[in-house]
Every structure is written in structure tokens, then in C-alpha cells.
């Protein structure tokens with residue numbers, strides 16, 4: 001897992017790197033500008049393009065000036081610089097870079113008023129006005145500048161952060177900053193890049209390393225983590241040579257109703273494909289034939305039998321996909337909650353908890369809740385932005401001692417210790433019904449195989465998205481069934497890699 005840091009921590013890492021590497025701050029800025037430029041050059045290969053570099057007077061602006069010089073040096077001769085020198089104060093490294101640019105290439109035009117700027121849609125704007133130092137909303141000249149750049153339709157590549165975008169904290173509902181097509185950000189992504197509201201400020205982002213002190217970064221306290229491929233590789237336990245179906249646990253999926261049997265089948269199928277030794281599906285009788293035909297490996301348990309069966313034989317139980325919310329399902333859920341055995345609680349089981357809030361306190365510790373945004377707000381109240389929603393998820397995970405898997409483009413896995421683990425696998429080709437049912441089946445499968453609740457949730461969200469990503473390389477749409485069928489391939493690939 002990789003710690004994500006807030007802007008003030010990054011500043012401290014910056015200072016630490018300068019002191020301990022050691023490296024002069026101006027040289028670190030040069031390294032950042034180089035890293036930006038490498039990625040920029042790989043994307044924008046036409047040196048004849050007009051590139052307007054808009055610079056503020058802080059270190060973000062300093063980066064911009066260094067980038068302008070480096071691009072010019074690389075043969076991009078149509079560089080123009082705009083200085084938004086609206087304040088009295090300029091950073092030392094900004095001033096040094098301004099002097100370097102003027103000395104090295106006095107022919108590069110430098111503009112200071114918008115009347116002198118004509119932007120066309122074929123131009124590229126490098127936005128280096130304000131970066132992670134933003135400390136208040138944009139007003140006055142800065143707001144006008146953002147409006148001017150946005151209205152131009154020129155392609156915008158932002159340095160580190162788009163001007164006006166907060167790196168962390170609640171994102172203002174009306175975004176007044178610069179809209180970037182691409183953000184090339186330094187060392188670590190900003191926490192707010194993972195919230196859907198960031199879509200107003202940036203289309204996409206790329207992270208470039210600038211050699212900040214890794215050990216120091218890892219030592220700083222942060223409850224925001226990125227789920228990394230390395231963590232997954234290290235965590236997945238390969239199947240043992242001398243093992244049998246009993247080694248990998250027995251999972252029970254309680255799901256499906258007459259009209260929604262597909263959800264149960266998807267969930268039970270994904271459970272199987274993720275490697276549980278045995279899978280049982282407790283579905284309504286209407287689905288028996290479908291179950292036998294589509295998933296012959298899965299055993300059937302009737303709703304009636306569930307009442308009398310000893311649940312100890314199941315290492316893990318999931319409840320909810322396509323279950324229905326009628327009285328009989330409510331009773332079933334209540335009875336299950338009383339067993340005090342951790343559960344994976346999804347879909348209709350969450351909806352039942354939402355209509356009967358007293359059930360929340362009965363959710364056994366170590367359970368995993370897997371709401372999408374609507375289920376989450378039904379359960380824990382309406383939220384007006386994602387920052388607030390994730391704060392509630394974090395708080396509920398701690399309060400109830402459960403793992404909350406808040407599903408979204410970037411899924412937030414909130415752990416009982418307060419950590420928020422962000423998953424970056426997955427893609428829009430996966431945006432189809434049934435995906436959540438598959439995820440639930442995967443989580444209960446990992447649980448049955450003996451992984452701790454937090455680990456099971458993290459492995460499942462990563463693997464789910466990763467499988468979708470692999471499929472999206474060749475397929476425009478990735479259905480839940482297709483994804484499920486491909487889970488064993490992804491598992492194999494991950495297990496075969498060296499940790």
C-alpha cells in the first residue's frame with residue numbers, strides 16, 4: 001500500500017529531500033520540470049505547436065518557467081509565456097527561473113496582460129499558475145484568467161494540480177478553476193483526484209516521480225492509502241501443492257429471487273471462480289434448474305433449510321444480491337444477524353438495514369458492507385459530496401468495526417482502523433449491472449479461503465478491476481459474466497508474478 005499525503009505533508013517531504021538527499025530546491029524544481037517535460041514530449045510530439053505557459057509567482061509558476069525553457073531547448077520554438085504576477089510576493093525559485101529563462105532565451109515572448117494573448121483551440125496551455133499552494137478559492141484576476149483559458153478551448157496540461165483545484169478536502173460544488181485535459185502531477189496523486197467531483201477540473205492525470213524521499217514518505221502518518229499491485233502480489237497466497245477442496249473453505253451465498261436470480265448466479269459463479277473450495281447458494285426454489293444448468297459445481301440450499309442448517313460449516317456467508325426486501329427476507333436477515341457471524345452484506349440486505357436502522361448496531365463486527373452510492377446514502381443519510389461521504393464511511397467502519405466497500409469509479413475500502421484504501425483498477429467498460437454481484441461473490445470467496453475481512457475486500461476490489469482492465473484492452477464492453485469467467489486468469493497472472 002502506498003501512503004497518500006496531503007499538501008502540507010508533501011511540503012515537509014520536499015524539505016526533507018532537499019536537506020537529506022541533499023539537493024538544492026532549485027535543482028528539485030528542475031527535476032520536476034524535467035519529469036513533466038518527458039511525459040509532455042511523449043504525448044505532444046509536434047514541435048510546431050504553439051505552447052502558452054501560464055505561470056503564477058509561486059513554485060508552481062517556477063516549474064512553469066523551467067518547463068518553458070526546457071521545451072524550447074528541445075526544439076519547441078513556439079513557446080510563449082504569460083506571467084500572472086498579480087501579487088507582491090514571488091518565490092525565490094520562481095525568480096531564479098525567470099532570470100534563467102530571460103537569460104537563456106530572451107526571444108521567448110513574455111506577456112503580462114490578457115489583451116496580449118490570443119489562444120486558439122490548436123494551442124496547448126501549460127497551466128502553472130497555482131498548484132498545491134492554493135489556500136483560498138479563486139477570485140478577481142485569477143478567476144478571470146481561469147475563465148479566459150477555459151473559454152479558449154485550447155488543450156490544457158496542468159502542472160501538478162489544475163489552478164483552483166483543492167488537493168484535498170471538500171470540493172466546491174461550483175468549480176471556478178482551470179479545466180485541464182491532463183494533469184501531470186508530481187510523485188503522488190492528490191487525494192481529491194479520486195473523487196468524482198474532480199471530473200470538473202481534470203479529464204485525466206498522470207503521476208511522474210521526482211525522487212522525493214520514499215522512506216520518509218512512507219513513515220508519515222496517513223489514513224489514505226493506494227492499493228498497489230505489489231501489495232496484492234505479496235498478499236495473495238498461491239494454492240498449496242498438497243491441498244484439497246476443504247483447504248479453500250466453504251462459502252454460502254444467500255441471494256436471488258424469482259425475478260432476480262441472475263444476481264445470485266453471478267455472485268455464486270464469481271465465488272467459484274475466485275477459488276473457494278465449495279460454494280453453496282441459498283436461492284429461492286424458482287432458481288434451482290438455472291443453478292444446476294449454469295453452475296453445476298454450486299450446491300443448493302433452500303430458504304427453508306437455511307433456518308435449520310448449522311452455519312458453522314460455512315467459513316463465510318454473503319447475503320443480499322437480488323434478495324428482495326419483503327418480510328420473509330427481512331426475517332431471514334434478522335435471524336442471520338443474530339448468529340453473530342461476520343457477513344458480507346450487499347444490495348437488498350443493505351436496503352433492509354436502511355429501512356430498519358436499528359439493525360445497523362446488530363451487524364457483526366468483521367462484517368463487510370458493499371454499498372454503491374445510492375445504497376450508501378439510503379443506509380447512512382444523504383451526502384452532498386464525496387469527501388463527506390467517505391468521511392461517513394470511515395466513521396461507520398470504525399464505529400461498527402466493519403469494512404465498508406464504498407463502490408465507485410475509484411472504490412474506497414474503509415477499514416475498522418480508520419484507513420481508507422483507494423482502488424485504482426477498473427474502467428468504464430465495466431459500467432454494467434451485475435458487477436456488484438460479482439464483487440460480493442469474490443469477497444465471500446476470499447473470506448472462505450481464510451483471508452481476513454479487510455484483506456478479502458482489498459483483494460477482491462483490486463482483482464475485479466484488474467480483470468476488467470485486462471478485458472477492456474480488447475473488448476469495448478465488459479459484462480459481469482465475462483469478467484467473472486476471466487477471474488481465474490487474472491489470479492493466475494498475479495500468483496505467477498514475483499512479489
Ligand SMILES: NC(=O)C1=CN([C@@H]2O[C@H](COP(=O)(O)OP(=O)(O)OC[C@H]3O[C@@H](n4cnc5c(N)ncnc54)[C@H](O)[C@@H]3O)[C@@H](O)[C@H]2O)[C@@H](O)CC1
Pocket residue numbers: 010011013014028029032056057058059060061062063091129130131132133134135136137138139142159160161186210212
Ligand atoms: N515536492 C513538491 O511539492 C514540489 C513542488 N513543486 C511545485 O510547487 C508547487 C507548490 O508551490 P507553492 O507552495 O509555492 O504554491 P503555489 O505555487 O501553488 O502557490 C503560490 C502562492 O499562491 C498564493 N495563493 C494560494 N491560493 C491563492 C488564490 N486562490 N488566489 C491567489 N493567490 C493564491 C499562496 O500565497 C501561495 O503561496 C507544487 O504544486 C509544484 O508545482 C515543484 O517545484 C517541485 C517539488
